Amino acid sequence: MNYQGETRISDNRLEFGAGYVDKKFGASRYYFDAPDQKEHTRSFVGHVALESHALGIDWRPQWSINRHEDTYRYLYGTSWYQNDTDTTTNSFQLTGNKESRLGQTTFGVGYEREEIDSSSLGDHDRSNRSLFVNHKLPLGDRVTIGGGLSAVHYSDWGWEYWPGMDALVTLTPHLRWFSSAAKSFRIPSYTEMYYNTPTNIGDPDLEAEEAWSYETGLRWQQKRLTMSASVFRRDADNLIDWARASSSEPWQVQNLSETTTTGFELTADLRRPFAALPWFNRIAGGYSYLDRDVDSKGLESRYTLNNLRHQLHGSIYLTWFNTVEQVIKARWQERLLGDSSWVMDTRLSYPLTDQVELSVEVSNLFDEDYIESGDAPMPGRWIMVGMRMEHSFLE
DSSP: OOEEEEEETTTEEEEEEEEEEEEEEEEEETSSSSOOEEEHHHHHHEEEEEEETTTTEEEEEEEEEEEEEEEEEEEEETTTEEEEEEEEEEEEEEEEEEEEETTEEEEEEEEEEEEETTTTTEEEEEEEEEEEEEEEEEEEEEEEEEEEEEEEETTTTEEEEEEEEEHHHHEEEEEEEEEEEEEEEEEOOOOHOOEEEEEEETTTOOOEEEEEEEEEEEEEETTTTTEEEEEEEEEEEEEEEEEEETTTEEEEEEEEEEEEEEEEEEEEEESHHHHHOOOEEEEEEEEEEEEEEEOOOOOESGGGGGGGGEEEEEEEEEEEEETTTEEEEEEEEETTTSSSEEEEEEEEEEEEESEEEEEEESTTTOOOOOOEEEEOOSSSSEEEEEEOOOOTTOO
16 A cells, blocks of 8 residues: 655645555565465555755755564474564655756765664664765767766765766767766675574674676667667675575575676667557567676575576557556566576556556466575465555645
8 A cells, every 4th residue: 555645835845655565475485495484574664755946956855764564484393483573764865956057966965774673683773874966967969978976874884985977978869879887885684694593694794795887888769669788797796695515504694705797688669569559559678688707605605696697578568448558568587597487467457537546467477486586486376456546635
């Protein structure tokens, strides 16, 4: 259940929203290789933001909260055990945006605090303070370059800096070249640091992941057709993963020294592909290839070598009887270890009025057995029924 609303206060726009999700599901082999695992999660998110203009700058202060409650039960031997974990994250960010003849500048400050109360992970808290600035500079009519820097102070790791840069060049009226390079940083999760069972051992002294990502490619756009092709590379240090020397030992989380991921991606999107079929609105698809070189220190890895190698995906968008919208999505994927699967999803939506829409969504339409990550099987056919309502309280 989600709610989004907005109103105006003088010349300012006030935005607010909230959401709640309650799920019960089987967690077979998600945390360790055993079928008898169950989980019940309850999540609440909310935010308030204000958009205003002062001193020639567009301002956006925003506060948000994320509350997650997790009850996990598992059978070990002949006894059931239960872990209860509550996590609360509060964050505040102030963003400014300034446009001038020298381009567009975006800057801001932020603060985030995360607290966890867990029967299995313990009670912990941490926070971070951040500063960032980005600028896009047009060089004539055909070239735009951009650059930025984020500085984040973590309560447990100190200062970290993330630079980034990008460029966009218009080669012809329909063809553009783009390129980017950026650094990223990921701190370990509480689970990776403090989760300890007979089959899983966390490490509170983990180092954070660091990575540089590079991408370059071409994008073609003409009337109804858009196509793109790109190549990319990601060099990561201290990648966090669960590893072990043999299947008789427990999984232990640790930092792998170096990981290099390379690949390419092709996409195409065509609107109104058939003039004789007015109900056929759009067709889109793409293909991506990944290759990963991992220095795993001779250990068996749970997740690092289980990424996708090939993924082929496609979507079609249809309109039935001028009112019913349908989206059909299909994807074929093959992992680095050779497992492959075909999965299809579909969604139907019908507008009861201008403000009310009903929808039915079916994920994994043909009930395919497949694994998305680790050893955990994904759900079978999954049906969701929803309703979306819009209303203006200002009328």
